[in-house]
Each structure stands twice: as C-alpha cells, then as structure tokens.
Amino acid sequence: MAEAAPLFDTFSRAPLRFERGEGVWLITETGERYLDFAAGVAVNSLGHAHPHLVEAIKAQAEKVWHLSNLYEIPGQEKLAKRLTDATFADKAFFTNSGAEALECAIKTARRYHYSKGHPEKFRIVTFEGAFHGRTLATIAAGGQAKYLEGFGPKVEGFDQVPFGDLEALKAVITSETAALLIEPVQGEGGIRIVPPEFMRTLRDLCDEHGLLLILDEVQTGVGRTGKLFGYEWTGVTPDIMAVAKGIGGGFPLGACLATADAASGMTAGTHGTTYGGNPLAMAVGNAVLDVVLADGFLDHVRDITLIFRQGLASLQDRFPDVIEEIRGEGLLLGIKPKMPSAELLQAMRAEHVLGVPAGDNVIRLLPPLVVTAEEAREGLRRIENAAIALSASQQAKSA
Numbered sequence: 001m002a003e004a005a006p007l008f009d010t011f012s013r014a015p016l017r018f019e020r021g022e023g024v025w026l027i028t029e030t031g032e033r034y035l036d037f038a039a040g041v042a043v044n045s046l047g048h049a050h051p052h053l054v055e056a057i058k059a060q061a062e063k064v065w066h067l068s069n070l071y072e073i074p075g076q077e078k079l080a081k082r083l084t085d086a087t088f089a090d091k092a093f094f095t096n097s098g099a100e101a102l103e104c105a106i107k108t109a110r111r112y113h114y115s116k117g118h119p120e121k122f123r124i125v126t127f128e129g130a131f132h133g134r135t136l137a138t139i140a141a142g143g144q145a146k147y148l149e150g151f152g153p154k155v156e157g158f159d160q161v162p163f164g165d166l167e168a169l170k171a172v173i174t175s176e177t178a179a180l181l182i183e184p185v186q187g188e189g190g191i192r193i194v195p196p197e198f199m200r201t202l203r204d205l206c207d208e209h210g211l212l213l214i215l216d217e218v219q220t221g222v223g224r225t226g227k228l229f230g231y232e233w234t235g236v237t238p239d240i241m242a243v244a245k246g247i248g249g250g251f252p253l254g255a256c257l258a259t260a261d262a263a264s265g266m267t268a269g270t271h272g273t274t275y276g277g278n279p280l281a282m283a284v285g286n287a288v289l290d291v292v293l294a295d296g297f298l299d300h301v302r303d304i305t306l307i308f309r310q311g312l313a314s315l316q317d318r319f320p321d322v323i324e325e326i327r328g329e330g331l332l333l334g335i336k337p338k339m340p341s342a343e344l345l346q347a348m349r350a351e352h353v354l355g356v357p358a359g360d361n362v363i364r365l366l367p368p369l370v371v372t373a374e375e376a377r378e379g380l381r382r383i384e385n386a387a388i389a390l391s392a393s394q395q396a397k398s399a
C-alpha cells in the first residue's frame with residue numbers, strides 16, 4: 001500500500017516550491033522567478049526579505065524571543081500606542097492570526113453588553129460572502145456552508161443577511177443583537193466593496209440600537225487600500241476592529257483594536273494568549289509601521305494603484321472576451337474573467353505572475369505595497385500575455 005502523505009490534505013497546493021524571496025519576487029528551488037502578486041494573501045505587505053524587517057527580527061532574536069504576558073512587554077506598549085494614535089481605537093490586544101483577532105473582537109462585543117447588564121445581547125449580524133477565519137466561531141460568522149459542513153452544530157449567535165440588503169438587516173436586528181460585523185471590502189468574497197453610504201447606514205443603525213460596529217480589516221488594513229485602514233475611505237469609525245496579515249509583513253501577528261468603552265468588559269482574566277504580542281512579533285510589527293507610517297508611503301500605494309487600475313481597464317477594453325470586470329480598492333484588486341477563474345490563474349502562472357482565487361469567480365491581485373511602477377508595468381505585461389493566450393483559446397473554442 002502506498003504510504004500516506006504526511007500532511008493533512010486540507011490544501012490543494014500548486015506544484016511550486018519557492019526557496020527565497022526578494023522584494024516582489026519569489027524564486028523557486030530551480031531558480032525560476034515569479035512576480036508575487038499574491039503576497040501570501042495580502043500578508044507580505046513589504047515584500048520578501050525587506051531589509052528593515054530582516055534587521056528588526058535579527059536584532060530582537062539576539063535579545064529575547066518570547067515572554068509570557070505575565071510580564072510587561074515594552075514592544076507591545078509601543079505598537080499599541082502607535083496603532084491607537086493612528087486610528088479610532090484606544091486599546092489593543094495582540095494575537096497570532098486574523099481568526100484570533102476576530103475571536104477577540106466577538107468576545108469583546110459580547111462582554112461589552114454583558115458588563116453593561118445585558119447578557120442577552122450576544123448575537124452578531126454578518127453578511128453573505130464574508131470570510132472571517134476558520135475557527136468554529138469565525139466559520140459561523142462567515143456563514144459559508146462549504147466551511148461549516150461536517151463540523152457539528154454551528155456556533156450559536158450569528159445571523160447572516162445578503163450583502164448590501166438594508167431591509168433584511170433591519171429585520172434581523174432584535175433585542176438580542178450585540179453587534180454588526182463586516183469587511184470594508186470582501187476579500188475572499190470576490191473583492192466586493194461596501195459603499196461608503198452603506199457603511200454610514202450601518203453606523204447609524206448601530207447608534208440607534210446600541211450595537212457595536214466591528215470591522216474585519218484583516219485583509220484591508222495596514223495600507224492595502226491606500227489608507228492605513230479601509231474604514232478611512234468611508235467617513236465612519238468602528239467600535240472594534242480586527243487586524244492581521246499586513247501588520248506582521250509575514251510574521252504571524254494580529255490585533256484586536258477597540259475604543260475604551262467597547263473594550264470595557266474585557267477585564268483581567270477574561271481573555272488571554274500564550275504567544276500573542278511576544279517580543280519577536282512586536283519587533284516586526286513595529287518595523288512594519290516604521291515603513292508604512294513614513295511620509296509618502298501611502299501616497300506611493302495610491303500612485304501605484306492608478307497604474308494598475310489604468311492598465312487593467314485597458315486590458316478589459318482590449319480583451320472583452322477574457323475580462324468581464326475589474327474591481328478593487330487600492331492594491332486589493334480583482335479580475336473577474338469570462339471563463340472559470342482557475343484558467344486565468346493558470347495562464348498567469350504560465351507567465352510567472354501569481355494571483356489568488358476568490359469567490360464570485362474573481363482572481364485577486366494583492367501585490368506587496370512596495371511594488372514599484374516598473375514592477376507594476378511588468379506584471380501588467382505578463383497579465384496581458386495571459387489574456388492573449390486565453391483570448392486565442394476562446395477563439396479556438398468558438399471556431
């Protein structure tokens with residue numbers, strides 16, 4: 001009998017083995033170079049082997065890697081201060097992942113109402129197409145049948161309404177509702193942007209019903225949309241926000257940010273983590289912010305966004321048989337092809353440019369935020385070649 005592969009079969013992996021990375025490039029064991037517009041799914045915000053991050057992690061590694069949260073960790077205080085100074089938030093809790101940041105956000109919202117004398121308010125409204133992680137609570141929040149199937153009863157307390165459906169949302173709010181939870185742009189859902197006016201309506205509904213507004217900025221945060229956080233495009237501030245991915249630039253790091261009031265139920269002993277906020281993670285998180293908060297960095301992201309938007313719009317004009325729609329905000333871009341998205345991904349991979357599949361038959365382009373104009377144009381040229389190949393095979397099919 002053949003020996004079973006030693007890894008869980010949960011991922012269907014591309015047959016690519018990358019040995020190292022340099023900026024926006026990934027290099028395979030055999031020396032082939034790929035333009036990385038996947039960036040670890042919006043994680044490698046500063047590309048690969050960024051010298052400032054390499055320096056920060058090396059310097060910290062020589063001092064102390066891990067300390068329990070039983071002690072004060074100055075790097076945490078520094079990162080929390082910088083994140084709260086730059087956002088709506090007053091407080092931060094550090095985690096190792098996006099799902100854990102969401103778990104903290106969900107617990108924070110429930111404890112808020114509990115501590116105000118309303119333990120019955122624990123339900124959270126979410127939106128179809130959402131993705132909030134793979135823990136039991138976050139698959140319940142995301143509500144996608146394919147992720148819930150076979151894992152026993154769905155965690156209680158999540159009500160889902162169609163994306164953008166205000167009437168359904170109003171109808172589902174009851175005296176048990178604690179919060180609304182939404183991504184400013186649905187990433188895995190297919191790059192679907194929440195219109196600013198809808199976000200304002202959500203804020204108004206929260207204020208009217210005494211609910212908390214929780215934003216999942218795990219994918220949209222830390223410069224991805226051209227602002228430090230996606231909510232800044234909307235004129236609305238949340239009460240609680242989950243952050244991860246880009247904040248660690250590749251090191252496992254997340255954060256739950258909240259106003260002092262929203263976090264008021266999270267008293268000593270109510271929540272915890274072994275690794276969250278350890279000195280190595282904090283050194284990297286602070287180094288990421290050194291770069292992202294530097295003058296001109298977000299201007300750079302917005303400038304590059306224009307190059308991508310113009311280039312992709314022109315490809316859509318020239319290849320209407322291949323590209324149905326271009327979507328996105330900042331460097332969270334989506335191409336919806338006319339054919340199954342796997343075919344576009346494959347054609348791009350043949351041109352040595354990486355993207356990420358999403359829902360709604362969309363391919364996400366999530367280049368590192370440090371991508372230069374020249375690299376953006378190189379990527380567009382490669383996507384153009386992929387479109388030429390797909391267009392030719394479309395024509396061959398219809399001939």
Ligand code: PLP
Pocket residue numbers: 041096097098099100102131132133134183187188216217218219244245
């Ligand atoms: N929320 C959003 C919007 C995400 O995109 C993701 C990951 O893709 C998560 C939450 C979960 O993050 P993690 O995989 O780090 O647990």
